[in-house]
Amino acid sequence: MADLTVSLGRLKLKNPITVASGTFGFGREYASYYSLSELGAVITSAVTLEKRVGNKPPRLAETPAGILNSIGLENPGVEHFLQEDLPYLQRSGATVIVNIAGRTVEEYRAVAERLSQAEGIAALEVNISCPNVKEGGITFGTEPQMAQRVTASVREVWPGPLIVKLSPNVTDIALLARAVVEAGAEILSLINTITGMAIDPETWQPKLGNIVGGLSGPAIKPVAVRMVWQVAQAVDVPIIGMGGIVAVEDVVEFLLAGATAVSVGTGNFRQPTLARDLVGELDEYLTTHQLTTVQQLIGQVGKGGDRWRTCV
Amino acid sequence: MPEIAKIIQNKALGGNLYRLVLESQSLQKAVPGQFVHFLVQSQAEPPTWDPLLRRPLSVYDLEEEKASFLYRIVGRGTKQLANRRPGEKIDLLGPLGRGFQITQDPALLIGGGVGAAPLLFLAHKLKEKQQKFVVLLGARTAQELAHAGDFAKYTQDLFLVTEDGSVGRRGLVTDFVPEVAAQFKVRPKLYACGPNPMLASLAAFAKEAALPLDVSLEAAMACGVGACFGCACQLKDGSMARVCADGPVFPYEVLDWGEKNG
Structure with missing residues (x-):
């Protein structure tokens, strides 16, 4: 068996496979399919200061090799999370990364502060990129100064590993990456969903109740790989790459582009055991390619030596 | 766990309606009103990711090891499902959701x-x-x-x-x-x-x-297990319920029958 452990700075994971925020709830629904302790980490759905009911239905529209969603950060709020969901995740043996969101800088800070009082959270992931909440994400994720303010504010109250999740809905993602690293982000995760829209040609209505939503799934993978590669060139912090992972080849692609770990998101919906299966398949990939550690793949795009010969 | 079940029948009934019959172990515990989440692609072909999501179908009947489903071709998912042939395998997840509350009343x-x-x-x-x-x-x-x-x-x-x-x-x-x-x-x-x-x-x-x-209720679903909140429907008290996990069967009085569920 190959060595699957990875270090994202001081955040150590037993393997690089995590599940993406918003696709895995707080773990309960998938725990009947496998032990959550088998994953590198569970990244929770976004937690906000107060309960949020989310956007009006319909919230889903399937598109070619992808889906548009406009959930709108529906969650029970940080107090409920601390009382019910975090203890559950801890009992499950999962490494827990909590995704946080807010409408204002103060809300982000308040959630982070409240979570800093709890035990058993491996890292926070600051969601500055939800495209479905007008006040609560996208503006923080698309303006470098706002992104810095949120990051710095959370940094002041959260002593543990700090991940900032970047939005792809920007002209220059490297600029945003540098800005949040400067403000204290230790790890970057990307990409969040790409804003999109679908219209029903019969009813002439938008397919989503929110009109616009976030696109995910294999349809966005090339955009995500490109952005991970760009960010890996721009900053020195570790990256959690995601966007359309449905097979082990996708995991390898993200690692080669420069990610140290990956998140499986929309793929969970299709195959509930996907993330767990990918842990074993990555091990197999390493073995069949005569590799002993995940590290040997990270950022190695274009450095395959004479591997090209196997394809001629 | 997902089950790879064997298709016994997938028959056009007319009017774009089809009856799908499977031999399944995991569906034997289904109750009326529960549904099953299907991958519509052929299990014999290399995987494709389009359509990406599973398709939810209510259990139409259950007789010993045979579970049947009634569906209508409405889009590319059900169109692909209609191409599956007896003898082929199909990937399913279920039974899922909450069924009817059967009372003593007529x-x-x-x-x-x-x-x-x-x-x-x-x-x-x-x-x-x-x-x-x-x-x-x-x-x-x-x-x-x-x-x-x-x-x-x-x-x-x-x-x-x-x-x-x-x-x-x-x-x-x-x-x-x-x-x-x-x-x-x-x-x-x-x-x-x-x-x-x-x-x-x-x-x-x-x-x-x-x-x-x-x-x-019928709704477009992603995960089908209650994790993604994609199939939410509006309740009368202003909160949301997941059609897949809290339903698909609801007592009518808890639902908001205004425009929001339309």
């Missing part, structure tokens, strides 16, 4: 179009329990009532309604509910599945007539 089952699907299994269970029940099925045309014959197996109290009058009474199924409900000696419980406007109309009737009503 029952009136009301199905609009392919919404009849969960009601056959319910009729089967009610017959086993030797409870009195009546089935009222509606569709646009006789062709789109191709499933009506399956119900005759469990009851003779079967009323058919078509919009064009090509079989049964002419009109909407909801036009005849008050009349049929009035014929019960003991007040019935209503069980319904069909298009949202039909369910909304039944909710109004149930409220007026003070009859209990369970509705099975």
